[in-house]
Amino acid sequence: MSTDQQLISNYLSGDEEALKELISRYLKPVYNFIYHLAGNKENAEDISQETFVKAWKNLKKYNPEQNFKTWLFTIARNTAIDWLRKKKSLVFSDFDSDDKNVMESTLSDESPQALEEIILSEDKKHLLEGIEKLSPMYQSILTLRYNEEFTFKEIGEILGKPLHTVKSQHRRALIQLRKLLGAPN
Numbered sequence: 001m002s003t004d005q006q007l008i009s010n011y012l013s014g015d016e017e018a019l020k021e022l023i024s025r026y027l028k029p030v031y032n033f034i035y036h037l038a039g040n041k042e043n044a045e046d047i048s049q050e051t052f053v054k055a056w057k058n059l060k061k062y063n064p065e066q067n068f069k070t071w072l073f074t075i076a077r078n079t080a081i082d083w084l085r086k087k088k089s090l091v092f093s094d095f096d097s098d099d100k101n102v103m104e105s106t107l108s109d110e111s112p113q114a115l116e117e118i119i120l121s122e123d124k125k126h127l128l129e130g131i132e133k134l135s136p137m138y139q140s141i142l143t144l145r146y147n148e149e150f151t152f153k154e155i156g157e158i159l160g161k162p163l164h165t166v167k168s169q170h171r172r173a174l175i176q177l178r179k180l181l182g183a184p185n
Helices: 004-012 016-038 041-057 068-087 102-106 115-121 124-132 136-147 152-159 163-181
Strands: none
Touching: 004 016, 004 068, 016 041, 016 068, 016 136, 041 068, 068 152, 124 136, 124 163, 136 152, 136 163, 152 163
16 A cells, blocks of 8 residues: 555656545545534535645645645645635634633543543444534544544644643543533543
8 A cells, every 4th residue: 555655746746546546545534524523514525625626736735744644634624614714604713712711721630531431431423412512623623533543743733733732622622522421520
């Protein structure tokens, strides 16, 4: 299996099949990520398509030193935000705020439960319903972390946030999710 960088290099050298392989590799994960932000199939399809068009147009500018998946998900997030701003279907303070809720930010999480433990103890459908009730920022962080398996550093790059902010928001997202699911602290 070719690496992302090999596929990009092959495409830039004229191999159209390399681009098709690269797109098929990331179409489903990008769509799933965008779906969590957009909330419906039609918008997610349109935004995904626009994401891949933008990536294709900017592929010559891609820096091979950078992780391609991180680069692509950054484009996906920015495209989704731009698209949704035009549609005015979300309150974008949810994306940009650092959740200035002093009570929550000072809560300590002495026994952090991994999301995997919640999945094992709760029905998956119930879990997904709980995640959908979270703010778009929290949904993004949990999706990137657990579905796409990005590191906190990579999530910070995608979301344009410092590492400590991503870690803090991740912790707060898990706290809120536990409350929504009625799980013990």
